[in-house]
Amino acid sequence: MKRVRQDVEAMARTDVQLMLDVKAGDDQSFELLLRRYRTPLVNFLYRMVRDPGVAEELAQEVFLRVYRARKEYAPSAKFTTWMFRIATNLALNSVRDNRHRQMEISMDHSVNPGDDDPPAMQVADGAPTIEQEMVARTRAEMILKAVHALPEKQRAAVLLHKYQELDYDEIARILECSESALKSLLFRAYETLRAELAPLVNSVRA
Amino acid sequence: MSSTQTCSGMENKLIAYLDGRAKPAERRAVEEHLAACADCRLRAEDFRALWSVMEDLPVLSPSPAFDAALRTKIAKEPALRGFWQWLPSPRLAFAVTALVVMSVWLSSMPRIAGGRNKMEARIEAKATQVTAEADYRMIRDLPVLENYDVLSKFDALSELSDSPVGVTKVGAGQAQ
Numbered sequence: 286m287k288r289v290r291q292d293v294e295a296m297a298r299t300d301v302q303l304m305l306d307v308k309a310g311d312d313q314s315f316e317l318l319l320r321r322y323r324t325p326l327v328n329f330l331y332r333m334v335r336d337p338g339v340a341e342e343l344a345q346e347v348f349l350r351v352y353r354a355r356k357e358y359a360p361s362a363k364f365t366t367w368m369f370r371i372a373t374n375l376a377l378n379s380v381r382d383n384r385h386r387q388m389e390i391s392m393d394h395s396v397n398p399g400d401d402d403p404p405a406m407q408v409a410d411g412a413p414t415i416e417q418e419m420v421a422r423t424r425a426e427m428i429l430k431a432v433h434a435l436p437e438k439q440r441a442a443v444l445l446h447k448y449q450e451l452d453y454d455e456i457a458r459i460l461e462c463s464e465s466a467l468k469s470l471l472f473r474a475y476e477t478l479r480a481e482l483a484p485l486v487n488s489v490r491a
Numbered sequence: 492m493s494s495t496q497t498c499s500g501m502e503n504k505l506i507a508y509l510d511g512r513a514k515p516a517e518r519r520a521v522e523e524h525l526a527a528c529a530d531c532r533l534r535a536e537d538f539r540a541l542w543s544v545m546e547d548l549p550v551l552s553p554s555p556a557f558d559a560a561l562r563t564k565i566a567k568e569p570a571l572r573g574f575w576q577w578l579p580s581p582r583l584a585f586a587v588t589a590l591v592v593m594s595v596w597l598s599s600m601p602r603i604a605g606g607r608n609k610m611e612a613r614i615e616a617k618a619t620q621v622t623a624e625a626d627y628r629m630i631r632d633l634p635v636l637e638n639y640d641v642l643s644k645f646d647a648l649s650e651l652s653d654s655p656v657g658v659t660k661v662g663a664g665q666a667q
């Protein structure tokens with residue numbers, strides 16, 4: 286009973302309170318932050334880099350950096366702004382490094398287009414029929430492909446806006462642009478997605 | 492009424508209107524335009540449909556080994572942290588590290604010139620490089636937060652590196 290109440294109280298604590306506790310030496314609070322953000326982070330990073338293994342590596346690196354910086358932590362920005370800024374920078378670096386590597390490879394051999402296919406993934410969901418699963422999978426691949434085809438900054442903006450539901454001022458700080466520029470960036474990104482995913486969009490509107 | 496927005500004027504307003512976060516004035520401007528423009532009405536409907544389509548992206552679960560792997564990495568964190576903790580503030584930590592780096596560098600100058608063995612010189616150069624890398628990582632790892640303070644202080648110190656007199660003064664100041 287007492288344990289349960291403690292957990293509930295802990296869950297109600299804000300990110301900033303938890304981080305201040307971590308700063309004061311309470312590693313239990315770090316565990317709570319980890320539990321709160323590991324899934325959103327892994328998914329954000331997976332959608333940025335499209336490789337689940339790399340996404341997990343990067344998510345761990347984000348947590349490690351948060352932990353390392355705990356002594357200097359000052360709640361001058363929202364915790365999520367800070368964390369997703371680290372994550373976004375790591376993801377962008379990883380994408381750029383990977384592109385360099387791909388270019389080096391393609392100098393020697395022609396790249397196999399099949400290499401870019403997304404890997405089979407572990408889905409946290411119920412148990413639909415095989416047909417439903419295939420349809421859902423195809424849709425998911427289409428969406429993922431379209432999101433991934435966006436320029437990096439637009440991709441990050443869409444993911445932070447649509448899936449993390451961060452405030453405009455947070456996303457603008459993460460991407461280092463003005464809020465107005467961010468809104469235009471999102472407009473252009475969604476306009477591209479609207480065209481790329483037209484069959485899906487129209488099927489919803491019909 | 493004559494000041495109806497153009498379609499391009501919607502570019503930085505439509506998204507916030509659709510996700511419900513537009514300010515009242517922006518809302519009114521968008522509503523006014525939508526009432527007069529079929530293209531943008533269609534676009535608005537499509538964006539809403541697109542957002543519901545995008546909900547269908549599956550959510551990946553972190554692998555079962557995720558937490559354990561992270562805990563292992565955290566447990567392996569270098570003892571260097573003890574050094575940082577020992578200092579009352581990151582700013583002072585920088586000051587002291589910068590002084591150490593500079594004194595190593597300064598003291599190594601004449602001795603290298605005086606024909607010291609190459610191995611020693613290499614080791615010292617490596618040590619300096621490692622410390623500089625640690626500093627850089629500290630700066631990089633502090634996004635949003637005390638960045639400005641730390642960086643500005645650090646800049647001030649690097650300016651001093653040209654004048655050993657200034658360095659001595661700062662060193663004496665820190666010791667008090």
Ligand SMILES: [Zn+2]
Nearest residue numbers: 498528530531
């Ligand atoms: Zn229009």
